[in-house]
Amino acid sequence: MKTGAEQGLAGRRKFLGLAAAGMGGVLLAPGIHLIEVAQAATPAVTGKVRWGLLIDTTKCASGCSDCVSACNTENGLDPRPSPTSAQWIRKVEIKEIKTGRSASVPVMCQHCAEPPCVDVCPTGASFKRADGIVLVDRHSCIGCRYCVMACPYKARSFVHEPVSDQKADVPRGKGCVEGCTLCVHRVDKGGTPACVEACAKAGHHAMLFGDLNDPASEISQRIKAVASRQLRADLRLDPGVRYQGL
Amino acid sequence: MTNTGFHAIESRAFYALLLLGGLVTAAGLGAAHYMEVHGHVVTGMSNQVVWGLPHVFAIFMIVAASGVLNVASIGSVFGQTAYKPRAPLSGLLSLALLAGGLMVLMLDLGRPDRVIVAATHYNFTSVFAWNVFLYSGMAAIIAIYLWTMFERRLNGYSKAAGIAALVWRFALTTGTGSIFGFLVARQAYQSALLAPLFIVLSFAWGLAVFLIVQSVMYAWNGHNLPEDVRRRMARLLGVFVAASLYLVAVYHGTNLYFARQSAFEAFILLGRGDELGVFPALFWGGYVVVGALLPMLLLFMPRGAGPNGMLAASALVVAGAFALLFVFIVGGQSFPLEIFPGHEVTSSFADGAVELYRPRWPEWLLGIGGLGAAFVLTAIGIRALDFLPQDDFAAPGGKVAE
Numbered sequence: 280m281k282t283g284a285e286q287g288l289a290g291r292r293k294f295l296g297l298a299a300a301g302m303g304g305v306l307l308a309p310g311i312h313l314i315e316v317a318q319a320a321t322p323a324v325t326g327k328v329r330w331g332l333l334i335d336t337t338k339c340a341s342g343c344s345d346c347v348s349a350c351n352t353e354n355g356l357d358p359r360p361s362p363t364s365a366q367w368i369r370k371v372e373i374k375e376i377k378t379g380r381s382a383s384v385p386v387m388c389q390h391c392a393e394p395p396c397v398d399v400c401p402t403g404a405s406f407k408r409a410d411g412i413v414l415v416d417r418h419s420c421i422g423c424r425y426c427v428m429a430c431p432y433k434a435r436s437f438v439h440e441p442v443s444d445q446k447a448d449v450p451r452g453k454g455c456v457e458g459c460t461l462c463v464h465r466v467d468k469g470g471t472p473a474c475v476e477a478c479a480k481a482g483h484h485a486m487l488f489g490d491l492n493d494p495a496s497e498i499s500q501r502i503k504a505v506a507s508r509q510l511r512a513d514l515r516l517d518p519g520v521r522y523q524g525l
Numbered sequence: 526m527t528n529t530g531f532h533a534i535e536s537r538a539f540y541a542l543l544l545l546g547g548l549v550t551a552a553g554l555g556a557a558h559y560m561e562v563h564g565h566v567v568t569g570m571s572n573q574v575v576w577g578l579p580h581v582f583a584i585f586m587i588v589a590a591s592g593v594l595n596v597a598s599i600g601s602v603f604g605q606t607a608y609k610p611r612a613p614l615s616g617l618l619s620l621a622l623l624a625g626g627l628m629v630l631m632l633d634l635g636r637p638d639r640v641i642v643a644a645t646h647y648n649f650t651s652v653f654a655w656n657v658f659l660y661s662g663m664a665a666i667i668a669i670y671l672w673t674m675f676e677r678r679l680n681g682y683s684k685a686a687g688i689a690a691l692v693w694r695f696a697l698t699t700g701t702g703s704i705f706g707f708l709v710a711r712q713a714y715q716s717a718l719l720a721p722l723f724i725v726l727s728f729a730w731g732l733a734v735f736l737i738v739q740s741v742m743y744a745w746n747g748h749n750l751p752e753d754v755r756r757r758m759a760r761l762l763g764v765f766v767a768a769s770l771y772l773v774a775v776y777h778g779t780n781l782y783f784a785r786q787s788a789f790e791a792f793i794l795l796g797r798g799d800e801l802g803v804f805p806a807l808f809w810g811g812y813v814v815v816g817a818l819l820p821m822l823l824l825f826m827p828r829g830a831g832p833n834g835m836l837a838a839s840a841l842v843v844a845g846a847f848a849l850l851f852v853f854i855v856g857g858q859s860f861p862l863e864i865f866p867g868h869e870v871t872s873s874f875a876d877g878a879v880e881l882y883r884p885r886w887p888e889w890l891l892g893i894g895g896l897g898a899a900f901v902l903t904a905i906g907i908r909a910l911d912f913l914p915q916d917d918f919a920a921p922g923g924k925v926a927e
Contacts, residue, residue: 347873362571366874373868386864386876395709401653402646421643422635424575425653431710433862433874437575437635439566453564454635510864514709 329392329411330461331491331519332475333498333507334385338485339478341383344370346486349477350387353462355446365436365451367459368474382525385474385486388413388434388459389510389518396426396435405456411491411519412461420455427456431511432518434458491519531747539908546901553894556887557632565635569883573875574858578884579633581850582892584701585730586626586899587660588723589846591698592731594619594667594690601674601687607754610914611739612687616671617906618738619731623664625899629891652703659697666690675910698724705857712789713857718779722772726846729765733842736762738903740836742913750832759835763824766842770817773849785866792860793852798879804856807848816845855882 350356350368357364368387374380394413396405404420407413415426427435435458442451448464451457462472470476475486489498501507507521531538560567570577596615600608631640647654670686673679702723708714736758743750777794780786788797794809796802820838824830830838859880864870870877906912 360873362573362875363566364572366572369872369874369876371865371870371872371874371876373865373870375868377867384865386872397648398650399653399707400648401651401657402642403648404646419639419642419646420636421639423643423653424635425651425704427572427575428858429708429710431862432864433572433876436572437565437570439570440564454561456635 324409324467326409327492328409329491329519330466331390331411331489331498331521332461332472333487333489333501333521333523335485335487335523336382336384337524338483339383339385340481340483340485341372341381343383343481343483345477345481345483346370346385346474349473350459353446353465353473354449354460355442355444355451363439365438365457367434367436367457384522384525386432386434386510387474387520388461389432389516389520390459390461392517392519393515395429395431395516399425399429401425408463412463412466413458414460414463415455415457417450417452417455417457422454422456424456430458431514431516535745539904543901543904546897546904549897550894550901553629553891553897554632556890556894557637560633560887560891561637567885568888569885570888571875571880571882573861573878573880574855574882576854576858577882578851578855578888579629579891579895580854581847582895583626583629583633584854585846585850586622586629586895587701588698588727589730589734590619590622590626591663591694591701591724592727592729593622593735594694595728595731596735597670598687598691598694601684602691607757611735613671613674613910614739614742614907614912614914615735616667616674616690617910617912618735618903620664620667620671621899621902621906622734623660623667624902625895625897627660628898629895632891652700652707656697656700656704659693659700663690663693663697666693694727695724698727705853710862711857712786712860712863713793713853716776716779718772718776722769722776725765725768725772726849729762729769729842730846732758732762732765733839733846736835736839737843739914740832740839742907746913755832755835756829759824759830759838762835762838762842763821766817766820766824770813770821773812788863789860792879793856799859800879801881803881804852804859808852808856811848812845812852815841816848817842820845858882 347366347368347370348358351358354367356367360366368385371384371386373382373384390407390411390413392407392411394405394407397407397413399405401423402419402421404416404418405413405426406416422437424437427437435456437456438451438453441453445451449460462470462474465472471488472486475488478484478486487498487501489496491499491502493499501523502521505523507523508525509516509518509521568577594615596608597612597619599605600610600612600615631637634640636642643657647657649655666686666689670683670690673683673686699720702720705714706716706719739750777790780790791797792799793804796805799805820841823834823838823841826834859882861870861875861877861879864876
């Protein structure tokens with residue numbers, strides 16, 4: 280037969296057990312709910328797809344910077360960049376020294392298959408998605424700028440100042456490194472990058488976006504038919520961006 | 526001032542120096558806070574030169590931290606008795622320089638508040654991630670090494686700890702050199718030579734720092750360094766400086782041979798494309814003449830370097846180290862990336878343009894603050910524990926002080 284004191288102790292134990300279970304439920308439930316929300320927002324990314332761009336420099340007009348403006352607007356970047364502002368895409372005017380042949384070339388993150396920025400990132404903040412898009416996780420970037428040192432394309436920017444008026448789909452933050460996301464927020468909803476859309480709208484159609492892994496895609500058909508090259512192909516980083524007419 | 530006169534104010538002088546070191550460190554921390562609040566826009570850095578003066582200071586201290594431990598290694602691993610009494614001071618300086626260098630490196634991060642992320646998330650293909658282990662492991666090994674030296678019962682393990690420290694030190698400086706050596710993108714880096722170059726540079730810079738501190742400590746205590754020990758250490762510094770100069774010459778020599786590197790070498794060595802000529806001035810004047818030839822002249826004089834000559838040579842080696850690191854780190858980034866070889870290139874993002882980086886005051890304060898922190902740690906360590914090499918005064922052949 281249990282004494283009164285023992286019964287009291289058992290009762291308190293039972294109460295504590297129930298309370299702990301209740302607390303656990305209260306703490307876990309929102310987390311489970313958030314996981315559902317997060318999974319709903321991101322469709323499955325697979326390695327069956329490799330997103331890429333083909334840029335036809337013969338169609339790219341020298342004075343036109345619609346792709347740059349569209350990128351700045353889409354991603355909430357500085358419309359009038361200074362040397363310390365982030366520039367995810369820029370127009371590079373090139374002239375061959377021997378021949379004098381000139382061209383206007385939009386350059387952005389080349390979304391390499393073997394990205395040096397991902398190799399050097401100490402925390403793994405720089406990463407490549409299964410579909411080939413190279414991104415920076417703003418939660419684990421410590422702002423060491425090693426990826427900026429490692430990128431052969433000058434495609435990464437460091438956020439030198441506090442940022443305001445951010446776009447809901449494109450989180451940014453002072454002290455982190457960032458670069459072209461290939462408008463991943465649009466691509467995941469079945470859209471195309473803002474620069475590609477702006478180029479088409481301007482009537483140039485110099486930028487073609489698509490799946491390099493799908494032999495039937497327009498981009499795959501085009502790179503099969505016309506000569507195109509990757510920038511700094513000597514480094515064998517296998518960029519997802521190709522250039523025609525260089 | 527006479528020794529007795531100095532003895533009377535010695536304690537006050539020590540605390541005044543400590544206070545000064547503390548103020549310099551505090552100014553560095555203040556500058557780091559200012560940079561954190563406003564962002565790196567208050568520095569001279571840009572999207573082309575992303576590693577500026579703080580990296581010059583940090584890498585100097587980290588490389589010197591590795592090299593300064595050489596003195597201990599020569600004593601306990603290679604059994605040179607003249608170096609044995611210097612091993613504890615060598616260990617202390619190594620810890621202090623490592624702490625100062627890491628302080629600057631961490632506070633220059635874009636998000637120094639996320640240092641815990643760096644300590645909990647590792648990407649093992651990153652040389653930086655290896656370095657997190659190499660630096661913390663180094664501190665732990667030196668602490669154990671010092672313990673085996675101070676605790677008589679553990680003296681027997683001192684050699685084993687010394688060997689561990691020696692091996693770790695090679696790995697650490699290989700890691701520091703490889704931060705740059707593994708960068709395929711830039712003309713200035715991507716060379717396997719950088720790892721051995723950094724190791725030899727560490728020997729020279731570490732010994733120079735050690736000799737400066739040792740000279741000051743001896744003068745402070747009114748002692749004279751035994752002449753034979755001093756001559757040996759001076760000669761050793763000369764050998765290290767010569768070896769460094771040789772490796773730097775080989776590094777640039779190989780680059781000059783490759784046509785694809787000639788524009789970069791013309792930029793660094795001749796100032797082509799650099800209207801101010803900062804890099805050739807710092808390379809030839811700062812490193813080659815001030816940091817290598819003059820010290821070698823002082824150290825290898827036929828009559829041998831006197832105490833002042835040795836101190837001057839050490840100071841020149843340190844000055845040359847800063848010049849070389851500035852040329853190496855900043856010059857390597859100022860030279861534009863060659864995305865379109867054989868083309869003239871312009872853009873809104875400074876493509877094809879040489880970046881004229883001018884460090885601003887927060888960067889200077891942060892860098893000097895790191896040196897201040899290393900000084901404070903050294904001063905407190907020396908005061909609290911007995912780091913002054915003792916047995917010289919009884920050693921045969923050594924001149925007894927006073």
